[in-house]
Amino acid sequence: MSEPLRIEVVMAWPDRCQSRQLVMGEGATVADAVAQAALDTADTVVAYAIHGLLASAQQxxxxxxxxxLLRPLLADPKENRRRRANAGS
Structure with missing residues (x-):
């Protein structure tokens, strides 16, 4: 029999962070962990990552x-860089 998996699910905002520690069975996916964590973020998540690398729900x-759990960007990073570059000219 396999050992259980220790998984952490996190969601961060500029002013706070929510985290759940889970114990799951072998073969569990990102979608399984997100569902089990039951964080109040379902409508704001646009993508997932594992240790900072993009992941699919089926991974x-x-x-x-x-x-x-990744939120939508509030500003386009390229546009922010352009704006800073133009301000320095």
Missing amino acids: VLRDGDRVE
Whole structure:
């Protein structure tokens, strides 16, 4: 019999962070972890990452994985760089 997986699911905002520690069975996916974590973020998540690398909802998890729920960007990073570059001219 396989060992259970220890998974963390996190969601961060500029002023706070929500996190859940989970114990899941072998074969659990990102979608399974998000559902089990039951964070109040379902309408704001646009993508998932595991340890900072983009992941799909069907990706199988490994022990110690940290699933990050990604929010939409508030500003376009390219536009912000352009604006800063133009301000310095």
